[in-house]
Amino acid sequence: MRELRGIGVGRGIASGPVLRMPDPLPEPPATPRTADADTENAAVTEALAAVAAELAAKGAAAGGDAQGVLEAQAMMAQDPGLVEDVASRIKNGSTGERAVFDAFAAFQQLLTSMGGYMAERAADLGDVSQRIIARLRGVPAPGVPTSDSPFVLVAHDLAPADTAMLDLDKVLALITRDGGPTSHTAILARSKSITAIVGVSGADELSDGTIVIVDAGAGLVTVEPTSAEIASAETRTAELKAIVNAPITDGALADGTRVPLLANLGSPKDAAAAVELGAEGVGLFRTEFLFLDSTTAPTIEQQQADYTAVLQAFPGKKVVVRCLDAGADKPLSFLNDAEEENPALGLRGLRALRANEQILRDQLTALARAQEDSNAELWVMAPMVSDVEETEYFVAIARELGVKVAGVMAEIPALALMADQVAAASDFVSIGTNDLTQYTMAADRMLGSVAAYQDAWHPAVLRLVKMLGDAGRANNTPVGVCGEAAADPLLAVVLVGLGATSLSMTPAALADVRAELLLHTREEAAALAEAALGSRTAMDARDAARAVVSARSH
Structure with a gap:
């Protein structure tokens, strides 16, 4: 028996035999094409359309978080710039397969160098490229293997389309490098x-x-466990299932x-499922x-209709809406189309909205009107706020336009370092x-090579x-958490111990977090x-918190 460590997602536990993801398709050879350009172009055009349609259909079937990701991938397969680049490469002598490979690889490299949201899109491009090349070859696209019996899937990483469409009757758990x-x-x-x-x-x-x-709660993979360990894991699986099916109560x-x-x-279409899973409101729309x-x-009218739909789904409840969080890393021609070398540190969030104040004013006006059309408790916040001056700017303009509760997101370390001033100036x-x-x-x-550093622990x-x-405590200002x-x-309990007054998450996590909170008092959370x-590292912090829980239970 040996153990492998990683970052657990949730606190589920499962056991079973490993089945590995197949390797990607080999790189197409850089040999000159023998077919004429029109024939190659026609084949590529058909493959692009077929892959786009397949991804869009998978997105519609998956729904939820996955749908947006898969629809974005479908759009990539039809991106005019990429289509034009592929056609140009075919004209210059490449085969269709090689033209697709080179065009997508060049665009991937460009997006990766931009970082942030764009680097995330680059990872998805690789999957789209593989699907198109597989279509051109007449072979199945690399993806989740099929099996007659349940298995634990092991992969370098999974493409969004693969993750979204996993057969949960067959895939017991997931391990990625x-x-x-x-x-x-x-x-x-x-x-x-x-x-x-x-x-x-x-x-x-x-x-x-x-x-x-696979013990996600402990972030631990036990290889070739004993029969006693497997039996213990099965018992814990049943216990966790009972927790998920327990009656829904307030946190x-x-x-x-x-x-x-x-x-x-x-x-707005995600609201009904959240209500069904026991969400007490919305912490991030x-x-x-x-x-x-x-x-x-x-x-304003288009926005008002969607905001009203969300507010009406949560009568009498708090709904926190984040103003447009876009900029150079999520390019919008009407907001900021200037190329930036490091968009993650560029004109984004409130900075971009402040530079285009009419867009901000229209959004706040639409929100204020939606507020009047429902009895939900609307809170509105600005993204990517740096200091108290920006806080005061946003709160003032929000109140001027009729928003009753205005706050800010803490995503930049500078804001946390100025927390005393910000908490006094914000709702x-x-x-x-x-x-x-x-x-x-x-x-x-979004960069796998530094994943070990991307840990809120x-x-x-x-x-x-x-x-x-x-x-927040000193100023009687609510401080929520809306990140992953x-x-x-367990981290949710730690966050409460640090002063968080509410927690917002993907609805699927509500049952696990609700159950964990009920195991600890405020003193124990502290x-x-x-x-x-x-602690010294993220892993040490996890272990230290688990040690406190373990010591208390013995």
Whole structure:
């Protein structure tokens, strides 16, 4: 028996035989084409259309978080710039396969160099390229293997299309070599309640048929376990299943301290499922879906209709809406189309909105009108805020336009360092742990090579959270968490111990977090937080918190 460590997604546990993802298709040879250019172009055009249609259909079938990802991939397969590049390469003598490979690889390299959201899109491009080349060859695209019996899937990483369409009757758990807690694989696995561990060093050494236990809660893969360990894992699996099926209650600690559990939503159609899973409101409603596919900013009336739909789905509940979080890393021609060498540190979030104030004013006006059309409690926040001056700017313009509760997102370390001033100037603060971790650790959250740094358990990140929590307490200002960290059950308890007053997450994580909170009092949450804060690394912080829990249970 041996153990491999990684970053667990959720706290599920499963055991079974390993089945590995097949290797990618080999690179097409760089040999001159023998068919005429028109024939090659026609074959590529058909393949592009077929792959786009397949991805769009998979997205519609998957729904939820996966749908947006897969629809974006479908658009890539028909991107005019890429189509033109492929045609040019064919004209210059390449085969269709080689032209697709080279065009997509060049675009991937460009996007990777841009970092942030664009680097995330680059990873998806590789999957689209493989699917098109497979179509041209008349072979199945590399993907999840098929099996008559259930298995634990092991891969370098998974493409969004593969993760979204996993057969949950066959895939017991997922182990990946690459990826961090905010990678596409982790986010989609969490949204589908798949037991998963990402960033597993040594995953490449696992061979087909090897029996493993995947314990996401502990971030541990046990290789060739004993029969007693397998029996114990099965017992714990049954216990976790009972927790998920337990009656839904409001979020609270063991001593009755209320901790509202809210949902992160990407569009109005996600609201019904969140309500069904027990969301007590919305802690993050992302408004980008209204803007990203448009060549012009949506009208006030168009925005108002969608905002009203979300608010009406949560009568009497809190709904926190994030103003447009876009900029050079999510290019919008009507917002900022200037090329930037490092868009993650460029004109994005509130900076971009402030430079285009009419877009901000229209959005706030639409939100204020939607507020009047429902009895939900609307809170509105600005993304990527740096300091108290920006806080005061946003709060003032929001109030001028009729928004009653205005706050800011804490994603930049500078804001946490100025937390006392910000908490005094804002109605609330919401911590976006994904970006806060990225900027604190100087590690692109979409880059697999630095996945080990993209971990909100790191004491440096936790210390910034504590600053925000302390400032919130001192000023009687609510401080919520809406990043992926809130969906990690034990980390959620630590965040409460650091001063978080509410937690928002993908709806699939609500049951696990609700159950974990009920195991700890406020005093015990503070003890977990203290243990984690005093650690040296993210892994040490996890282990320190688990040690406190273990010592208490014995």
